[in-house]
Amino acid sequence: VSDARGLARGLFGALLLLGAWEGLARGLALPAYTLPAVSEILLAAWQHRAVLQAAAWVTGQEALAGYALGSAIGITLAALLVLLPRLRAVVLPCAMAINSVPVVAWSPLVLLWFGIGMASKIAMVALAVGFTVFLSALAGFDRVDRRSVDLMRSFGAGAFGVFWRLRLPAALPLIAAGMRVATVRSLIVAIVTEMLGAYGGLGWVIYQAVTLIDFVQVWSAILVASLLSLGFFGAIGALERRFIFWR
Amino acid sequence: VKPALHLLGGLVLAGLVWEGAVLAFGIRPHLLPRLSDVLGAIAATPGAYWSGFLRTLSETLVGFAAGALVGIFNGVVFFRAPLLRDMLLPIFVVSQTIPVIAFGALVVMWFGNTLMAKAIIAFYLTFFPVTVNTLLGLNAVDPRQVGLLRSFGASGRQILFRLQLPMALPQIFVALRLGASLSLVGAIVGEWFGDTRGIGVLLLQAMYNESVVALWAAILCAAVLGTGFYGVVAFAERRIVFWGAEQ
Numbered sequence A: 001v002s003d004a005r006g007l008a009r010g011l012f013g014a015l016l017l018l019g020a021w022e023g024l025a026r027g028l029a030l031p032a033y034t035l036p037a038v039s040e041i042l043l044a045a046w047q048h049r050a051v052l053q054a055a056a057w058v059t060g061q062e063a064l065a066g067y068a069l070g071s072a073i074g075i076t077l078a079a080l081l082v083l084l085p086r087l088r089a090v091v092l093p094c095a096m097a098i099n100s101v102p103v104v105a106w107s108p109l110v111l112l113w114f115g116i117g118m119a120s121k122i123a124m125v126a127l128a129v130g131f132t133v134f135l136s137a138l139a140g141f142d143r144v145d146r147r148s149v150d151l152m153r154s155f156g157a158g159a160f161g162v163f164w165r166l167r168l169p170a171a172l173p174l175i176a177a178g179m180r181v182a183t184v185r186s187l188i189v190a191i192v193t194e195m196l197g198a199y200g201g202l203g204w205v206i207y208q209a210v211t212l213i214d215f216v217q218v219w220s221a222i223l224v225a226s227l228l229s230l231g232f233f234g235a236i237g238a239l240e241r242r243f244i245f246w247r
Numbered sequence B: 001v002k003p004a005l006h007l008l009g010g011l012v013l014a015g016l017v018w019e020g021a022v023l024a025f026g027i028r029p030h031l032l033p034r035l036s037d038v039l040g041a042i043a044a045t046p047g048a049y050w051s052g053f054l055r056t057l058s059e060t061l062v063g064f065a066a067g068a069l070v071g072i073f074n075g076v077v078f079f080r081a082p083l084l085r086d087m088l089l090p091i092f093v094v095s096q097t098i099p100v101i102a103f104g105a106l107v108v109m110w111f112g113n114t115l116m117a118k119a120i121i122a123f124y125l126t127f128f129p130v131t132v133n134t135l136l137g138l139n140a141v142d143p144r145q146v147g148l149l150r151s152f153g154a155s156g157r158q159i160l161f162r163l164q165l166p167m168a169l170p171q172i173f174v175a176l177r178l179g180a181s182l183s184l185v186g187a188i189v190g191e192w193f194g195d196t197r198g199i200g201v202l203l204l205q206a207m208y209n210e211s212v213v214a215l216w217a218a219i220l221c222a223a224v225l226g227t228g229f230y231g232v233v234a235f236a237e238r239r240i241v242f243w244g245a246e247q
Helices: A002-027 A038-047 A049-083 A085-099 A103-114 A118-142 A146-154 A159-196 A202-211 A215-243 B002-025 B035-044 B046-080 B082-096 B100-111 B115-139 B143-151 B156-191 B199-208 B212-240
Strands: none
Touching: A002 A038, A002 B082, A038 A049, A038 A215, A049 A085, A049 A118, A049 A159, A049 A202, A049 A215, A085 A118, A085 B002, A103 A118, A103 A159, A103 B156, A103 B199, A103 B212, A118 A159, A146 A159, A159 A202, A159 A215, A159 B100, A202 A215, A202 B100, A215 B100, B002 B035, B035 B046, B035 B212, B046 B082, B046 B115, B046 B156, B046 B199, B046 B212, B082 B115, B100 B115, B100 B156, B115 B156, B143 B156, B156 B199, B156 B212, B199 B212
């Protein structure tokens, strides 16, 4: 019951905000420069749907490809470090050094290396997602109780057996949480890198609209980016609930 | 003094490994220039790097401080006014999953290329997580402790400042650490929309000149700033929340 009431209040709050926004923009006849009305943004998004759709398709592909690549690398690397503890002393400091740089500061370098096509965006997304997933996977693998490991060892399980039957199931909820956070990050990084240079994509649309001082277009690109991000976040969240039922 | 010495030793070692690896493996300067070249580039024009460093630092600090204060205040307001919370919190949570940094373009268009514009971007990237975590922390306080204090005649304000806020601090610091990284990212990306000073500008200029050495010099500055700022926040956390931090 309280959930339903919370939902109703939330919807009411969102409607109130949108209404106030629309009313303020219309009532005070604010120029698009200050704040375009919601209806104007929706209309612009509909009028430019072909451009925005193409841009969303490019950004979505980059984010998804980088996301898959980054997640695979992050989990594999964390698993390797757990299975081969000696690697840890070498790899972990290197990883921390790379991670100490704000992720967007790598964008110009990656653009120089991979060109301004989609490859550079995929590499940047993979970097950002990879670190998020790597750190949560490592924390998850390390989380198991020492005594459980000893117990399995005493029954003759090898390092791989312990990993497969104990560490991996224990780590999955944390890995999934990391992957959920990484969905948002993947789109942000793709868009930010596109702003620096690209042939297409939502970040590119935003950057061009800024240089043309087309405010409504910036807003409609942000709207599309937000919808894309929400959809991606929702899909990964649904997958998580479906497959990691024991958390 | 000892941890500082260890840190210094680690840094010197890392620098030697960098220099040695480039020489030993013959890594092309296009991928990774020698550390001595990078440091030489900074030493050649220390003024440019120093002023860029200071500029980005002040943008980040102003935005972060404002975001932390307003975020904590907002969390308290939401805690005290459940109706407001139910109406606005869902919007906050949803806004966490959209690429808010895209609004950076709008902020720069509103405020021009001022320090203020970048500080505002850093502000709202900090402000959202701090609000949400403050509320989480306040909600987690044991109601029996509140009841005990109240039975001794403590006023609402006293309960807030003596019990609830201190108990929420570990959660708040989780968000502050996140905000420390995010606010720097916001400041750097904000500078890409055509500022003349700052680490973001240095990155952009180096990219346009295709100067990998200058790019690495700017990345190094960003790393020093990011790590230093994060370190200060983490240090404050260990000092203030001495009874145990959240991970």
